[in-house]
Amino acid sequence: MGSESRLLTDGQRKLVGFATALFALVATAALLGGAFWVLGWAVRRFSAVLWPLAVAGILALILRPAVDALERRARLPRIAAVFLLYAGFLLAATGLGLLAVPPLVQQILDFVSYVPSLWDRAVDFVQDRFPGWLALARRYGDRPEVQAALHSLAGELQGLLGHALPSLRAAGAGLLAMVSFATGLAIIPIYLFFFLLSRGEPTGRLADHLPFLSPGVRDDVVFLAREFVGIVISFFRGQILIGLIMGVLLAAGFTIIGLRFGLALGLALGVLNIVPYLGTILGLVFVLPLAFFQPDGGWALAGLVLLVKAVVQAIEAWFLTPRIMGHRTGLHPVVIIVAIFFWGTALGGVLGMVLAVPLTAFFVTVWRLLKRKYFAPA
Numbered sequence: 001m002g003s004e005s006r007l008l009t010d011g012q013r014k015l016v017g018f019a020t021a022l023f024a025l026v027a028t029a030a031l032l033g034g035a036f037w038v039l040g041w042a043v044r045r046f047s048a049v050l051w052p053l054a055v056a057g058i059l060a061l062i063l064r065p066a067v068d069a070l071e072r073r074a075r076l077p078r079i080a081a082v083f084l085l086y087a088g089f090l091l092a093a094t095g096l097g098l099l100a101v102p103p104l105v106q107q108i109l110d111f112v113s114y115v116p117s118l119w120d121r122a123v124d125f126v127q128d129r130f131p132g133w134l135a136l137a138r139r140y141g142d143r144p145e146v147q148a149a150l151h152s153l154a155g156e157l158q159g160l161l162g163h164a165l166p167s168l169r170a171a172g173a174g175l176l177a178m179v180s181f182a183t184g185l186a187i188i189p190i191y192l193f194f195f196l197l198s199r200g201e202p203t204g205r206l207a208d209h210l211p212f213l214s215p216g217v218r219d220d221v222v223f224l225a226r227e228f229v230g231i232v233i234s235f236f237r238g239q240i241l242i243g244l245i246m247g248v249l250l251a252a253g254f255t256i257i258g259l260r261f262g263l264a265l266g267l268a269l270g271v272l273n274i275v276p277y278l279g280t281i282l283g284l285v286f287v288l289p290l291a292f293f294q295p296d297g298g299w300a301l302a303g304l305v306l307l308v309k310a311v312v313q314a315i316e317a318w319f320l321t322p323r324i325m326g327h328r329t330g331l332h333p334v335v336i337i338v339a340i341f342f343w344g345t346a347l348g349g350v351l352g353m354v355l356a357v358p359l360t361a362f363f364v365t366v367w368r369l370l371k372r373k374y375f376a377p378a
Contacts, residue, residue, distance in 0.1 A: 036346050043347045051351055052184040056191030061233045062240070067196050082196045086189070110261065202229055220369060228362045235358050238324045239274045245320060246270040246279070246312055253308035257301065259287070260294050273316075275353050276336050283309055331361060 043050060063085065070081035203225045210218045247270020254262025265287055273279035287309075291301040331339070336357055343356035 040346045040352075043351065047351065048184060052188050053191060054351065054355075056188045056195055058232060058236050059188075059192050060195035061202070061229065062237045063192075063196060078197055078199065082193060085196070086193070201226075220373070224362070224366060224369065227365045228358070231361045231365075232358045235361070236274075238321070239276070241324055242316060242320045243270050243273045243279070246273050246316055249312045249315065250283075250308065253312065254287075254305070257304040257308060258296065259291055259301065259305060261290070265290075275340060276357060277340070278353070280309070280313065331357065331364070335360065 067078070067081050067085055070076055070084055071078055074081070074084075076084065203222060206225055207218055207222050210221060213221065247267040249266075250270050251263045251266030254266045259265070265283075269279040269283045269287070271279070272282060287305055288302050291297050291305040292299070294301070339356040339360040340353050343352035343359055346352055347355070
């Protein structure tokens, strides 16, 4: 009974083992891909229901310490502490609206009316400085194959527009979308009110609801849930505060150097930094041309805009983020950028981009836990 009695030779067994491992890897990848597809479909299909719940839940996690402090220090009932928090927010929002909203709205309206003039200045600049580019474009544009391609593209766009935006249906869909969005905004304070009324940690009694799991698995699930809640709280609390500070700094800097619509653009770019790097990218795309082509602009003003952006970005990277957020997520900037694109695609848009960093940090935590418990050398 030697090696001759074996069903497979050593080489054949290695080949079978490799094929089995490869099949398991492909099946796992397919399962994960299917899970992400189903999750993305569900988020897109029920986004009108999910995003108000997500916003209210995140705000509740951020504001819970304030309600707890009011309840404990002022010795108020929980519901009175929540009402007091709402009253303080309404007073602050009213005061801010009376002071900042009128000039902000005026700048937004002026910017919208200024866009055609900005485009004309950009076209005149290209015609004056780079006439060879326009001549090259006209020479190639007159070719029959280019004209045919342009006509074909125009036909495709018209067909797509005709299928996607029939007049009455599009108007009704747009109105329905606006009503749905307004309803979502209106229901967020209601969700938030009931979320804030609950006491204790969100995962405090999670273990009691998982009796069907073994003790070890149950402890891991509770640990991961607490880690995810902690990541969400620290990330959004930090990013909102950092975004507001950056918005104020950018608005002040743009106004000082003489950039038109600096107040509105600075605040908008700061708030957009809630999604990491989004405000920086959009700032370079929109603010630099505006600085260059405005009547009293040019290279000097564009350079000053870059200087303001660099100074604010340095303050954010060296002071704000380390002091406010620390290293809670522990993600490399390249990983953050890839995560934003991935989750934005997987979950269908803005909601995925906003949740990209917490979700990625959570999966990194899951991987580290699995590696430590199940893949560490004995």
